[in-house]
Amino acid sequence: MDVETALRKMPKAELHLHLEGAVDASTFAELAAHHGLELPPHDQVADLYSYDSLADFLVIYSLVCRSIQTEADFRRVTYECLARCADSGARYVELFLSPESHFEMGVEYPTMLAGVLTGMADAQAERSLESNLIPAINRELGPARAVEFVEMVAAHPHPQIIGVGLDFNEIGFPSADYVDAYRAAAAHGLHRTSHAGEVGPADNVRAAIDLLDCERIDHGYHVVDDPDLVASCVESQIAFTVCPTTTEYTTVWRDLSAPDHAIRQMSEAGLKLMVNSDDPAMFVSDLGNEYVRLHREMGLSLDTLAEMALNGIDAAWIDDATKTALRADWSAEIDTLLAATA
Numbered sequence: 145m146d147v148e149t150a151l152r153k154m155p156k157a158e159l160h161l162h163l164e165g166a167v168d169a170s171t172f173a174e175l176a177a178h179h180g181l182e183l184p185p186h187d188q189v190a191d192l193y194s195y196d197s198l199a200d201f202l203v204i205y206s207l208v209c210r211s212i213q214t215e216a217d218f219r220r221v222t223y224e225c226l227a228r229c230a231d232s233g234a235r236y237v238e239l240f241l242s243p244e245s246h247f248e249m250g251v252e253y254p255t256m257l258a259g260v261l262t263g264m265a266d267a268q269a270e271r272s273l274e275s276n277l278i279p280a281i282n283r284e285l286g287p288a289r290a291v292e293f294v295e296m297v298a299a300h301p302h303p304q305i306i307g308v309g310l311d312f313n314e315i316g317f318p319s320a321d322y323v324d325a326y327r328a329a330a331a332h333g334l335h336r337t338s339h340a341g342e343v344g345p346a347d348n349v350r351a352a353i354d355l356l357d358c359e360r361i362d363h364g365y366h367v368v369d370d371p372d373l374v375a376s377c378v379e380s381q382i383a384f385t386v387c388p389t390t391t392e393y394t395t396v397w398r399d400l401s402a403p404d405h406a407i408r409q410m411s412e413a414g415l416k417l418m419v420n421s422d423d424p425a426m427f428v429s430d431l432g433n434e435y436v437r438l439h440r441e442m443g444l445s446l447d448t449l450a451e452m453a454l455n456g457i458d459a460a461w462i463d464d465a466t467k468t469a470l471r472a473d474w475s476a477e478i479d480t481l482l483a484a485t486a
C-alpha cells in the first residue's frame with residue numbers, strides 16, 4: 145500500500161472543523177442562488193474561495209454562513225461535511241458551528257440545531273460516523289455578547305452539544321476578555337476550547353489555558369514565541385489542534401517545508417499535537433490531505449503522524465472507557481496499515 149493511501153485510511157479524530165468552512169464552493173453558489181444572495185464577482189465558482197489573510201477569509205466565510213438558511217440547508221451541509229470526513233478516515237468528529245453568522249439572516253438557533261443534528265444522525269446511520277457539536281463564540285462581537293451566547297447554548301441542551309469554542313479574529317479581541325463567558329460555560333457543564341495564537345500572541349494561548357480554563361487549544365502556533373509557556377504546555381500535555389493548510393492562508397508560517405514552521409517547532413518541542421482540517425472546502429483540502437502534507441512537505445515520520453492520530457483520542461470529549469477501547473482498536477489498525485507500507 146502506498147503511504148498516501150495508508151495515511152488516508154489511518155483512523156482519526158477530527159476536533160477542529162468548522163461546518164461552514166466545509167461547504168464546497170459549488171454548494172455555496174447553489175445555496176446563494178437559491179436564496180437570492182449576491183456573490184462577489186468571479187469567473188469560476190472555485191474563484192469564490194480566494195483570500196490571503198484571516199480577515200479576508202472571514203469575509204467570505206460569513207457570506208457562506210449567510211447562504212445556509214433552512215433546516216434542510218443545515219442538514220445537507222452537515223451530511224456532506226461528515227461524509228467527506230469519513231472518506232478521510234475520520235472515526236469521530238467534534239464540529240464547530242457559527243450561530244452568530246446565521247443570526248444575521250434571521251435564522252433561529254433551534255432551526256440550525258434541528259438541521260445539523262439530523263445531518264449528524266444521517267452520517268451516523270449511513271457512514272457509521274459519530275459526531276458532536278461545539279457552538280462557537282464569535283469573539284469579534286465582544287465579551288458581553290459572548291456571555292449571552294453561552295447562556296443561549298446552555299438554554300438549549302442536547303447530549304450532542306458538548307462544549308463551546310471561541311473563533312474569528314484575535315486581533316483586537318484578546319482571549320482574556322472572555323473570562324466571564326468561559327466561567328459561565330464551565331458552570332453549565334460545557335467543555336471549553338478556544339482559537340488562540342493563530343494570528344494573536346502567545347499571551348492569548350496563556351490566557352486560554354490559565355484564565356479561560358480551556359481543555360485544548362485550537363491552532364496555538366504563537367506559543368513558540370514564549371519558551372516558558374512551551375515548557376509548561378509540554379509538562380501539562382494540553383493538546384493543540386493544528387491545521388497545516390490553514391497556516392498558509394492565515395499565519396506568518398506560509399511554507400510547510402520551512403525549518404522554522406510553527407508546527408515543526410511545536411512537534412520538536414514535545415507539545416501534544418493533533419491534526420485537523422479547520423475549513424477544508426474553503427482551503428481546498430481534507431483531513432487525509434493534512435496528514436499527507438505533514439509527511440511530504442514537513443517531513444514528519446509516519447510514526448509521528450500515527451502518534452498525532454492517537455492524540456486525537458486523548459483530546460476528544462468522550463468518556464475514559466471509550467478512549468481506552470478506541471486506543472486499542474486504532475493502535476492495532478495503524479500498526480497493520482504502517483506494516484503494509486513497508
Ligand code: ADE
Nearest residue numbers: 162165311312313339423
Ligand atoms: N473561523 C473559521 N476558521 C477560522 C480560523 N482559521 N480562525 C478563526 N476563526 C475561524
Ligand code: ZN
Nearest residue numbers: 162311362422
Ligand atoms: Zn478554526
